[in-house]
Amino acid sequence: MTGPVILEGRKLSVVRGGHTLVRVERFALEQGEVRVLLGPNGAGKTTLMRALNGLEKADGEIVFEGRPVRSGGDRLRLRRRTSAVFQQAYLLATTVRGNVESGLRLRGVRGDELRRRADAALEMLAIQHLAGRRPTGLSGGEAQRVSIARALAVDPAVVFLDEPMASLDPPTRRSLLADLEAIFRRLSTAVLWVTHDTEEALAVADRVTFLAEGKVVQEGATTEVFNNPATQVVADYLGLDVWLEGRVEEAAGGSARFVLDDGASLICAETASGPAVACIHPDDVMLFLTKPDSRGTSLRNVLEATVRDVRAAGRSRLVTLDWQGHRIEALLTRAACEELAVTPAMTVFAAIKATAIQVLPRSGGSNDDA
């Protein structure tokens, strides 16, 4: 559940060594929301996060809890109302309890309240049993849990997380991610989570801000960004890396014809006419050994194609198809792949709904940096 804007950056820019690392017109974080800053390496995610929590000087205006953050004192006040977790746990040379208490002590909390709040944070992250241990000998996952407990113990208005899972092995990561998802749903703390991992974003984010080359490229609800990437850069980053170039024609009656540069065409959902690129997510492509009868179904595109390659993609199989010289990919379960006996060079029929074809205006830019 989200509320009023708690932290806002206006016309923020960070320039270092003559290079503009971040240039953001407006970034607003609402109370209680989990916002993920997503984007490729070097997109400026960490720099923007540091600018927003007063760790990095930036031009522009930052407003926190309705008050502008201008002086060093304002930045200190901002840091004392927020907390941060980094990729490394950066635990101080004291016990786990001492670490969890450290942020509280710096805020002047003492006595019973100090113990009570530290205990609550230790319990929240399920690390009470580590309280007396020193950082030496803690596993990476345990250390990161201590770091997160330390950040949450201060009851922050905003928690900044800078790739907190990046150094963890997959099982530790999954377990911590599940716990954090539950914790953040329960708390009213706003969360700004920096990651380049789309799975992490899907698991925790209420909203996603996609950054590329220091600029906000797209912002919106998580499902909206993942289902409707606004640009080729975003779509490519989210795994939609099959691109067909052409133009939209004959848009009418809720559908349109997407004509590829070589004359082949697909039916897509109605969209503005003009030069465009179409991408098709492998999840949205169904394979048939014989031509399916699409009458009476919502399948608007049935393409005869040749299997080029079959390879493992996690627990699934990614089948690469050649349709009139164009590459299309289909994601199948292993069982389905075995049942169809899909092998290179065989002919199959790929069925795609019109709404599954994502059509974006042709940007003319390259997506190499994504």
Next chain:
Amino acid sequence: MHFILQGFYEAMRLLFSGDSATYEIALRSLEVSVAALLVSLVVGVPAGATIALTHFPGRRLLVAVVNTGMGVPPVVVGLIVALFLWRTGPLGSLHLMYTVQAMIIAQVLIALPIVAGLSLAALQQLDQGFRLQIMALGAGRWRTFLLLIREIRVPLMAAVMAAFGGVISEVGAVLMVGGNIVGQTQVLTTGIVTDVSMGLFASAVALAVVLMILSFSTNYAMTIIQQHGSKSRS
């Protein structure tokens, strides 16, 4: 061989009989070196931290100056201090030449670059993320400095030991600016030099044994503190 054995015998006698002259020299040595060390720590650690944690024009040059300072021969430091404190020198009016204060000043100039240089190196080796994490915890500038110093306490103790070793064993500078005046500015090292020049080997060996005991016991104490610190480090 006879005079060597006699020297050890004499050393033991002086130590266990509580010879006031020997203890007076030992205490003066300790007083001068500890005072110089404390001043060097108070000035050198913040100076090293400032150089390590901030960026300003000429920073590299300053680091090079500090590093060079760590290797300047004490006798050169003594000469510079003597030139300043000499009665016709820029600070001659202070009348500090041939005083304990002059010896402390010379030893501060020897120890300061060691403390500043090793603090600087230790802080530079610390992951920069540590500083950001401490700031993000809500620490102001002063608390950030204190917490960072706490994080480097093991290498910092090494700096303290190196600086103490450098000043307690130093002879050239204190001889030049202290004058080795018996009962006033004579310390263990200058006393040994004098005794040897006069052929008083037994007395020289006694002072050397005291110096070694002093040096070992203070370093042993600092090592214990350092190792305790290293156990609690993550």
